[in-house]
Amino acid sequence: MPPILELRDVKTHFPVHQGFLVRRNAGAVKAVDGVNLALARGEVLGLVGESGCGKSTLARTIMQLVPTTGGAVILEGKNLTAGGADEVGAVRRDMQMVFQDPYASLNPRMTVHDTIAEPLLVHRVCAPAEVTPRVAELMTLVGLAPRFMQKYPHEFSGGQLQRIAIARALALNPKIIIADEPVSALDVSIQAQILNLLSQLVRKMNLSLIFIAHDLSVVKHISDRVAVMYLGKIVELGPAVEVIEHPRHPYTRALISAIPTPNPDVERARKRIVLPGDPPSPINPPRGCAFHPRCPHAQERCQAAVPPLEKLEAGDNREVACIRAEEIWQ
Amino acid sequence: MLLSVKDLRTYFHTRSGVYRAVDGVSFDLERGETLGIVGESGSGKSVTCYSLMGLVPQPPGRIESGVAMFDGVDLLHCAPHRLQSIRGKRISMIFQDPMTSLNPYLRISEQLIEPLIIHEKISRKAALARGLEMLEAVGINDAAKRIHYHPHEFSGGMRQRVMIAMALITRPELLIADEPTTALDVTVQAQILELIKKMQKESGMAVIFITHDLGVVSGLCDRVQVMYAGRIVETAGTRTLFYQPRHPYTIGLQRSIPSLQQKGRELFTIKGLPPDISKNFTGCAFADRCELARESCRQQQPELKPVTPEHQQACLRVQAGEI
Numbered sequence: 001m002p003p004i005l006e007l008r009d010v011k012t013h014f015p016v017h018q019g020f021l022v023r024r025n026a027g028a029v030k031a032v033d034g035v036n037l038a039l040a041r042g043e044v045l046g047l048v049g050e051s052g053c054g055k056s057t058l059a060r061t062i063m064q065l066v067p068t069t070g071g072a073v074i075l076e077g078k079n080l081t082a083g084g085a086d087e088v089g090a091v092r093r094d095m096q097m098v099f100q101d102p103y104a105s106l107n108p109r110m111t112v113h114d115t116i117a118e119p120l121l122v123h124r125v126c127a128p129a130e131v132t133p134r135v136a137e138l139m140t141l142v143g144l145a146p147r148f149m150q151k152y153p154h155e156f157s158g159g160q161l162q163r164i165a166i167a168r169a170l171a172l173n174p175k176i177i178i179a180d181e182p183v184s185a186l187d188v189s190i191q192a193q194i195l196n197l198l199s200q201l202v203r204k205m206n207l208s209l210i211f212i213a214h215d216l217s218v219v220k221h222i223s224d225r226v227a228v229m230y231l232g233k234i235v236e237l238g239p240a241v242e243v244i245e246h247p248r249h250p251y252t253r254a255l256i257s258a259i260p261t262p263n264p265d266v267e268r269a270r271k272r273i274v275l276p277g278d279p280p281s282p283i284n285p286p287r288g289c290a291f292h293p294r295c296p297h298a299q300e301r302c303q304a305a306v307p308p309l310e311k312l313e314a315g316d317n318r319e320v321a322c323i324r325a326e327e328i329w330q
Numbered sequence: 331m332l333l334s335v336k337d338l339r340t341y342f343h344t345r346s347g348v349y350r351a352v353d354g355v356s357f358d359l360e361r362g363e364t365l366g367i368v369g370e371s372g373s374g375k376s377v378t379c380y381s382l383m384g385l386v387p388q389p390p391g392r393i394e395s396g397v398a399m400f401d402g403v404d405l406l407h408c409a410p411h412r413l414q415s416i417r418g419k420r421i422s423m424i425f426q427d428p429m430t431s432l433n434p435y436l437r438i439s440e441q442l443i444e445p446l447i448i449h450e451k452i453s454r455k456a457a458l459a460r461g462l463e464m465l466e467a468v469g470i471n472d473a474a475k476r477i478h479y480h481p482h483e484f485s486g487g488m489r490q491r492v493m494i495a496m497a498l499i500t501r502p503e504l505l506i507a508d509e510p511t512t513a514l515d516v517t518v519q520a521q522i523l524e525l526i527k528k529m530q531k532e533s534g535m536a537v538i539f540i541t542h543d544l545g546v547v548s549g550l551c552d553r554v555q556v557m558y559a560g561r562i563v564e565t566a567g568t569r570t571l572f573y574q575p576r577h578p579y580t581i582g583l584q585r586s587i588p589s590l591q592q593k594g595r596e597l598f599t600i601k602g603l604p605p606d607i608s609k610n611f612t613g614c615a616f617a618d619r620c621e622l623a624r625e626s627c628r629q630q631q632p633e634l635k636p637v638t639p640e641h642q643q644a645c646l647r648v649q650a651g652e653i
Contacts, residue, residue, distance in 0.1 A: 050515040050516070050517060050518075051486075051515055157603050159603070160603075187370040187371055187542060188370065188542060188544075188583060188586055188587060189370065189582065189583060189586050189599065189600040190370075190603075191586070191588075192586040192588070192597040192598065192599040192600075193599045195588065195597055196596055196597050196599060199596075214515060214516065216516075217587070217588045217589030218588050220588070220589070220593060221588035221589075221593055221597065222588075240593075241593060254517060255516060255517060257520075258516040258517045258519065258520035259516055259545065259589075260519075260520075260523070260543065260545030260546045260548065260549050261545050261548065261589060262544040262545045262547075262548050262572065262584065262587055262589070263548055263572060264548040264549070264568045264569050264572050264573075265569070267545070267548045267549035268549060272520055272524070274517075274520050274521055274524055275517045275520075275521075278485045278487055278488070278518065
């Protein structure tokens with residue numbers, strides 16, 4: 001089956017200007033720098049990485065909310081980067097986003113009814129008389145009682161607001177949902193409720209989900225596959241459980257070893273790989289492999305060329321962008 | 331005993347009612363001990379510590395009752411100048427967001443040595459030398475140059491290091507850390523946690539670590555107390571709390587963490603929402619969300635009672651031996 005969404009060498013760069021009266025170009029922030037990815041129908045792809053690695057920009061690029069610098073975003077055979085504004089607008093109903101902070105992403109002056117009804121009215125998918133029943137149906141779907149329809153966002157808790165945001169995203173029967181850190185702002189007990197809701201919806205509606213998070217335990221739970229990003233590039237891609245339990249890229253290893261586990265004996269016994277320093281600036285990424293200045297396994301040849309994302313062996317189901325992956329792994 | 335808190339109650343009197351943010355909290359802390367306070371947002375974990383530091387805005391806040399003895403001084407009732415001489419010197423605090431806790435207009439050097447100038451009355455030059463030493467100790471490279479930077483020139487992780495340096499520069503006996511790594515990436519979080527451990531080992535200070543992340547607590551703390559709706563529901567040594575939790579809320583909290591559950595299974599959830607703490611209620615605050623609650627749970631307010639001498643919990647049914 002062909003993938004529902006395909007990214008081919010997608011690049012999103014933001015120009016940086018310097019100077020006050022005479023503005024000159026001082027390079028670019030390479031937020032997304034050559035990403036190749038395919039998403040199958042009904043698949044959940046987890047996207048992880050530290051802040052500034054470009055995972056949110058990648059989401060915005062897929063949604064065509066920021067101009068693409070290069071490459072192609074292909075949704076069901078249609079190249080969105082080549083299309084005009086009308087085409088993108090029409091296609092956008094197939095892709096919807098859920099954001100991190102539901103307090104900020106819902107309009108405080110709109111009732112729940114109006115918030116969920118807005119996409120229906122904008123895209124004219126419902127006759128005016130059918131709007132309210134449809135809103136009620138969507139609210140039931142995400143586990144909210146339709147009698148709260150006329151309430152305003154401030155009357156709800158964070159978890160309930162996130163349910164409203166999900167209902168709004170589902171209003172147009174999208175094929176893909178992109179959720180950008182949808183549970184990071186919520187408490188643990190509420191997180192679990194939203195995660196369960198998302199996995200149920202994916203199964204029930206055969207949705208594809210791109211789930212962006214920095215919490216790897218959450219990602220492992222919900223995703224089929226995981227992509228790990230570092231400085232605008234995917235450095236490891238593969239089945240969720242394998243990537244998280246047996247990481248191969250040195251960055252993925254460090255990332256996973258840094259997560260504290262709620263198990264005192266394991267936690268005290270284990271050796272942590274503490275990475276020195278902070279992620280480098282995406283304006284001036286290090287030569288060769290962008291991770292080499294922080295990598296405990298770096299050698300001189302790591303600086304020579306950007307390592308491609310490739311399979312270690314033919315027939316392998318995961319890809320790693322590290323020239324030493326095979327040596328380190330053995 | 332370094333700190334002993336008895337029956338602390340901090341209420342907020344607002345137009346929409348009285349919020350019982352902290353409602354009868356008692357705990358003790360030994361010298362050199364690391365205590366974790368865990369709870370969801372609104373459970374009163376931060377307000378507990380803000381009350382000890384005199385940082386609760388009054389009004390609308392009011393400390394209704396309680397005693398907090400710190401080395402013989404009651405922090406809640408002593409004269410302001412007594413508190414001044416303790417706060418920032420013998421007790422320091424670091425906060426969640428290092429950007430809003432540093433003054434963006436002042437150089438790091440000015441902010442870093444401020445506690446020394448106030449509390450130790452030493453010369454600027456000597457203070458700067460101590461500041462530099464401290465910055466190096468928290469792992470800032472090129473400290474001699476960077477001490478003169480402004481906060482915006484530092485990354486989030488480095489700002490939190492600066493905050494820690496500032497908190498530890500007076501060699502406090504107690505450090506209160508209020509979610510110090512929540513705003514940071516996991517790799518940077520790992521650096522900061524290692525740093526706090528290292529500094530604690532060197533100076534022997536006690537630490538109160540407030541967090542909602544049970545993972546962070548498990549590697550760092552000697553003892554953990556779990557808060558819910560302004561009260562402590564369970565407190566025990568870290569291993570006991572993780573391996574033999576008794577209170578249904580603690581058990582539910584642990585079970586809802588994805589990493590401990592089998593993939594693909596539906597996650598365990600605690601149904602419902604935390605209670606509205608502005609409403610008066612009788613009985614156990616967790617009863618509405620508790621699968622094991624009986625009618626009797628709604629009639630009597632549970633108190634912390636020992637399971638073993640070092641393990642206390644506040645579930646009536648566990649205390650009655652029913653669970």
